[in-house]
Structures are given as structure tokens and as C-alpha cells.
Amino acid sequence: MRLYNTLTRKIEEFTPLNDKLVTIYTCGPTVYDYAHIGNFRTFCFEDLMRRYLKFRGYQVKQVMNLTDVDDKTIRKAAEQGLGLDEYTKKYIEAFMEDCKTLNMESVEFYPRATRTIEEMIELVSTLLEKGHAYEKDGSVYFNISSLPTYGRLSGLDRREIRTGVSVDSDEYEKDDVRDFVLWKGKKEENEPAWHSPFGEGRPGWHLECSVMSMKYLGETLDIHAGGEDLIFPHHENEIAQSEAATGKTFVRHWVHCKYLIVEGKKMSKSLGNFFTLRQLLEKGYDPMAIRYTLIAAHYRKQLNFTFDSLENAAKAIGRVESFYNAVSQTANRNPRSGSVSELITKYRAQFTAAMDDDLNISGGLAALFEFIREINTKYPDSQVPEDNKTEILAFLDELNTVIACFHFGEELADEEIMKLIDERNQARKDRNFARADEIRDQLKEMGIILEDTRDATRFKRLKQVKS
RNA sequence: GGCGACGUGGCCAAGUGGUAAGGCAGAGGCCUGCAAAGCCUUUAUUCGCCGGUUCAAAUCCGGCCGUCGCCUCCA
Missing domain, CATH: 1.10.10 (Arc Repressor Mutant, subunit A)
Incomplete structure (x- = not known):
């Protein structure tokens, strides 16, 4: 299987460190509000990747973190006069529900930042001991100049950070504007804070992902995925923290999903094209059509999400489901045909070849549709020999373990x-x-x-x- | 300003050197009592524009135009 690696900017052969086990870390949501379809493009893609790896016979161990403490969650909770946990609980539950609605598989671990504080403090201590971090005014910062490889992921070594903006907007004192915070010293009286050797405070955003990934998956992971916006600074900083602490490669394969735009424009509230999953459901759209639309375009290409494409997706799904239903009710008594098995083998290979090529889902879907047409051409009205029925349905079910957009099942006649x-x-x-x-x-x-x-x-x- | 991605038929979208997958929509035909479902044919001599390399380019190179993103704890 070949997969693009952001770190090398090349499509590379993907092989897990550990034979048949793939470890994946995916940056999850910040639970301050309902997730929108842009978020879900990334999450659905990650689900597709996970499902395909399993289809290829790998065992997957995946972590998706929940960021339940940051400026936004703190601010919103305070606005509503709620405790942080009390506030985020609602959105954690909503997120889990939304994932189910979109037919995403549960991953193995959903750790929360606020439940991993101790381990984060340990990592900060290690970085201090090794001279990669320094304390200043109750906060701890990572010293970028202590790590020569810093900037490799985002290509920062070849460019300058706009220093002016950072200096003005940052209320913390840092030696170098490019240094980032590991531990934020408590500033406000009623802001959530934890005890630590460096004083009361809370973890910086980047810290949690380093800590949680290593806690559940070990010091070197096979795949780390997220939205393209996370490349810098988030993932760059994760690498810095993790590799400075362990001296080992943190992530072998970085995978980033491109943003989607809506009706040709960047999704934004002011343009009125900003949608949460829940808003689309309220408008009456089928969640599977939403999933199909989100996964049907290649993940490294910008996706133009339109209401037209939602309707097309619903129809495309209908074609596949109709076919499944038609085959399941076949009344053709002819003897079993061996050529059906050959077709299944052929199109399974076509599907796999496409998906093996950096998860080319368009090619994968084409294999499915071409299979359906070829069967229909051969057997009018999809009336395949009864003895071939099982293998055809099994093949469709098999593809659906990856695509996961179809509700298959024989219609029960009362x-x-x-x-x-x-x-x-x-x-x-x-x-x-x-x-x-x-x-x-x-x-x-x-x-x-x-x-x-x-x-x-x-x-x-x-x-x-x-x- | 720095870095990067993309621009393929009416819409969506594969294809990265050998002559344009697939889905949706449209037209015609077949099947059907009529439907539904489905099949067949058809819809890009052409891949933003202009040059260049090559026997050969949507695919490589240069320029231009356009869209989008990152550089702001936004997937």
C-alpha cells in the first residue's frame, strides 16, 4: 500500500513497524461546540483509511483525543457559568453521536486532555531536564533552537515566521517568538488550573497529543493524521516535544487531509455556508449521503461540498442499494455460473489496486459501479442465478466494510x-x-x-x- | 510579503509521457400492459490560457490568468 507522507512530500510504500499492527493517532475535536462538516471531512477520511487498513488485513490500534481544555472551552464554560467538565460533556456526547450517525467505527481510545495531566507534566519535566525547555513567569516554553530538525514537517527552515504578529499577540514572555508554550501558568483567578512542579497552570495545546499518542501507542507511531491546518504549528511542535524527549522518531507517516469548501467558497459563518452535521440533518439530508460526499473525493484534494453533490450522492447510493436488493430477490433458477466469481475477483483486485494507491477512493468506487454494470449486462433485471447470489452479496458487503455508506439487507416481506x-x-x-x-x-x-x-x-x- | 495546492464534459470527479475511469444530469433506443429497475448508444478531437521539450503531453518545463489554503491554539 502506498501513502503520501507530508514529511517527505512523497508517496511512499507504507509498512507498519509491527508486522500486522498499525498504530494511528488522529487529532480529535476541541469540544467547545458541535463539529462541522469540515471537521467531519477529516474524520470520515480517517475512518476510511482505518477501514481500508483493516480490509487489507491489518489490525488497527487508533487513538483520537478529545481536547477538553483550551481557551475556547474555558471561555465558553465561563460564559455559561458552568464547570469545564460540565460544559464539555455535552459536546463530547454530541461528537460521539455524530460519529455514529456518519457510520464511523469507534476507535480504540478516546483520551481526554484533562485526564492526562499527570503524564503531560512528566513530559514537560523531561524536556526541562534535557535542556529543551525553560521556565519563565510561571510558564514553560519549548526552546526551538535546541532542536536542529525543527521545521522539517512544515518546511519552516525555508521560511520566516512573521515575527511582528506573534510578538504583539502573545501575552507570554518567550526568549524567541517562535518558541511555543508547553505549560501555561495560571493568569486569571478562576481559570481552570492544575498543580505542577512549575506552579499552577494548564497544559499547552500541543502537549496533549504527544503525551496521549505515546501513552497508548508507544514512542514511535506508524501514522499520525489530521487536517492540513495542523501541519503548522501543531504537528511541528508535537514532533519537537516528542523527539526531544525520546530521541526517537515520533511518527513514521504523516497524513493530512485537505480542507473542504462549500458551494465554491471557504466555509464561513459570515457567508452563510457554514454547516454543522446537525444542521444538515435538520434540513433533511441523509447522513449516508453526507458521508459519501465527504469521502468520495481524494483526501489530498480540496473538496467542493455542494447541495447538488449531496443529492447526487444519495442517488449513487440508491443505485448500489437497489442492486443489492434486486440480487437478493433473484428468482433465476439457472445453475451457478463460474464467471461471476471471476468478475468478483477482477473487481476486488481493481478496488484494491486503486485504494492501495494512496487511497484513491474514486477508482475504488468506479470498480464497484463497473462491477454492478457488468453483472446487470450479463443478467437482465439483476436476475443472477440463485447459486451466485450469496457470493455477490458477500462481495458488496465486503466493499461496504470500507465505504460504509450503504444500508444493505434483504427486504423482509410480510x-x-x-x-x-x-x-x-x-x-x-x-x-x-x-x-x-x-x-x-x-x-x-x-x-x-x-x-x-x-x-x-x-x-x-x-x-x-x-x- | 513568505510557503504550498489546485484549475479535466452541464455538475462532481479519476487519470502524472502513449492518445480521456466512474457518479449525477441530458438526448435517443431497448425491455415493460404501464411503471420501477436495468441495458445499449450518445454528450470533452479535448483537459484554464500562451509558449517550449518530445516521435508522442491533460500528464514534463517556463510564463500568464483564476480559485483555495497555511504562515493567527481553525479539521
């Missing part, structure tokens, strides 16, 4: 439906089409859509999709 279908077919035989259409309309009102084939009549349930 007696009433079957009775009406039989009655209608009798009417059709009698050429009493008025009666037949009447029954079809009656079923439609019950949410049942009929599809007549040569061999039998099959049905599907109408999906409530926003149009």
Missing part, C-alpha cells in the same frame, strides 16, 4: 405485502391492469415500490431521501 403482490400478479395475468395498478398504488402508500421482472415481482422499501 404476509400482507406478499398477499397483495400475489393478488396483483393474478390481476396482471387476467389483464385486469386497472386492479393491478390500484394495488401498486396501495403498496406505494405503504412505502413499497414494485419492480416486475420476467421471473417474479420484487419490491423495495422507499427511502426517505431529501430531493
Whole structure:
């Protein structure tokens, strides 16, 4: 499998350190508000990557942190007169719910910053001991000049940081404006703070990810992923802290997901194109169409999220689900065909080849759609031999463990439906089409859509999709 | 100002040297009692524009135009 590595700016062969186990750290949300679709582009991509690694036979051990203490959470909690935990609880729960809604797999660990303070203090102490950090006015800063490799990820060695802006906007005293804070000394009376050898305070933002990743995954991880904005300063600083402390490579493979834009414009509240997942659900959009739209474009390309694309996604999903349903209700009694297995092998290989190439999901989806067309071409009305049914459905299920946008499952026929279908077919035989259409309309009102084939009549349930 | 990404049919989107995947939409046809589902044909002699390299370029190089991002604890 080949994967782009931000550190080397090249697509590289990916092999985990540990045979079949892949360790992944993904920067999670800051739980100060509901997450928006931009956040979820990254998270859904990370889910896709995780699922594909598992599809390829790897075992995945993944951490997604929850940043539950920072300027925003502190400020918002104070505004509402709530304790920090009390305030963030709501958004942590909402985030977990949203992830489920988008059919994301649970990861192995969801550590919270406020529950990892002790380990963070330890790391700061280590950095102080090793001379990579210094104390000033109750805060601790990382000394960038102590680490020659600083700036490799973001290419900072080749550029200057705009110093003027940083100096003015920073209320803390640092030796060098480019140094970053590891531990923030307490400034306000009622601001959340923890005891530490360097005085009361709270951890800097970058610290938590270094600490939590090493705590759960060890000192060297296979993959660290996040949004492109995190490359600098967040991930650059994580590398600095971690490698200065351990002397080992922190991350072997850096993966960053590009931002999305909405209706051709940067998502912003003032443009009115800023959406949380919840707002889209309220508008009636299908969560699976949202997921499909978010994952269907390559992760290193800017994604233009539009309402048109949501509707297209819903239809594309419908095509695949219709096919699954049609195959599952096949009435073709012909003997099993060996060429179906060959097709499955062919398209599985095509899917895998595409996904192996830096997770080229467009190529992967093309394999799925081409498979469907080829089967349909060969077997009109998707009426495949009954003996081939199982392997086709299994193949679709298999692809869906990665794509995870389809609700597959055979439609369960209840007696009433079957009775009406039989009655209608009798009417059709009698050429009493008025009666037949009447029954079809009656079923439609019950949410049942009929599809007549040569061999039998099959049905599907109408999906409530926003149009 | 510094760094970087992108610009492919009506829309979305693959393709990084050998002659344009896939989805959605449109047109025509087939199938059907009619539908639904589906199949077939068709829709880019052309890949922002202008030059250059090459037997050959959407793919490499240079310039221009446009969009977007990072440099501000924003995925």
C-alpha cells in the first residue's frame, strides 16, 4: 500500500513497524461546540483509511483525543457559568453521536486532555531536564533552537515566521517568538488550573497529543493524521516535544487531509455556508449521503461540498442499494455460473489496486459501479442465478466494510405485502391492469415500490431521501 | 510579503509521457400492459490560457490568468 507522507512530500510504500499492527493517532475535536462538516471531512477520511487498513488485513490500534481544555472551552464554560467538565460533556456526547450517525467505527481510545495531566507534566519535566525547555513567569516554553530538525514537517527552515504578529499577540514572555508554550501558568483567578512542579497552570495545546499518542501507542507511531491546518504549528511542535524527549522518531507517516469548501467558497459563518452535521440533518439530508460526499473525493484534494453533490450522492447510493436488493430477490433458477466469481475477483483486485494507491477512493468506487454494470449486462433485471447470489452479496458487503455508506439487507416481506403482490400478479395475468395498478398504488402508500421482472415481482422499501 | 495546492464534459470527479475511469444530469433506443429497475448508444478531437521539450503531453518545463489554503491554539 502506498501513502503520501507530508514529511517527505512523497508517496511512499507504507509498512507498519509491527508486522500486522498499525498504530494511528488522529487529532480529535476541541469540544467547545458541535463539529462541522469540515471537521467531519477529516474524520470520515480517517475512518476510511482505518477501514481500508483493516480490509487489507491489518489490525488497527487508533487513538483520537478529545481536547477538553483550551481557551475556547474555558471561555465558553465561563460564559455559561458552568464547570469545564460540565460544559464539555455535552459536546463530547454530541461528537460521539455524530460519529455514529456518519457510520464511523469507534476507535480504540478516546483520551481526554484533562485526564492526562499527570503524564503531560512528566513530559514537560523531561524536556526541562534535557535542556529543551525553560521556565519563565510561571510558564514553560519549548526552546526551538535546541532542536536542529525543527521545521522539517512544515518546511519552516525555508521560511520566516512573521515575527511582528506573534510578538504583539502573545501575552507570554518567550526568549524567541517562535518558541511555543508547553505549560501555561495560571493568569486569571478562576481559570481552570492544575498543580505542577512549575506552579499552577494548564497544559499547552500541543502537549496533549504527544503525551496521549505515546501513552497508548508507544514512542514511535506508524501514522499520525489530521487536517492540513495542523501541519503548522501543531504537528511541528508535537514532533519537537516528542523527539526531544525520546530521541526517537515520533511518527513514521504523516497524513493530512485537505480542507473542504462549500458551494465554491471557504466555509464561513459570515457567508452563510457554514454547516454543522446537525444542521444538515435538520434540513433533511441523509447522513449516508453526507458521508459519501465527504469521502468520495481524494483526501489530498480540496473538496467542493455542494447541495447538488449531496443529492447526487444519495442517488449513487440508491443505485448500489437497489442492486443489492434486486440480487437478493433473484428468482433465476439457472445453475451457478463460474464467471461471476471471476468478475468478483477482477473487481476486488481493481478496488484494491486503486485504494492501495494512496487511497484513491474514486477508482475504488468506479470498480464497484463497473462491477454492478457488468453483472446487470450479463443478467437482465439483476436476475443472477440463485447459486451466485450469496457470493455477490458477500462481495458488496465486503466493499461496504470500507465505504460504509450503504444500508444493505434483504427486504423482509410480510404476509400482507406478499398477499397483495400475489393478488396483483393474478390481476396482471387476467389483464385486469386497472386492479393491478390500484394495488401498486396501495403498496406505494405503504412505502413499497414494485419492480416486475420476467421471473417474479420484487419490491423495495422507499427511502426517505431529501430531493 | 513568505510557503504550498489546485484549475479535466452541464455538475462532481479519476487519470502524472502513449492518445480521456466512474457518479449525477441530458438526448435517443431497448425491455415493460404501464411503471420501477436495468441495458445499449450518445454528450470533452479535448483537459484554464500562451509558449517550449518530445516521435508522442491533460500528464514534463517556463510564463500568464483564476480559485483555495497555511504562515493567527481553525479539521
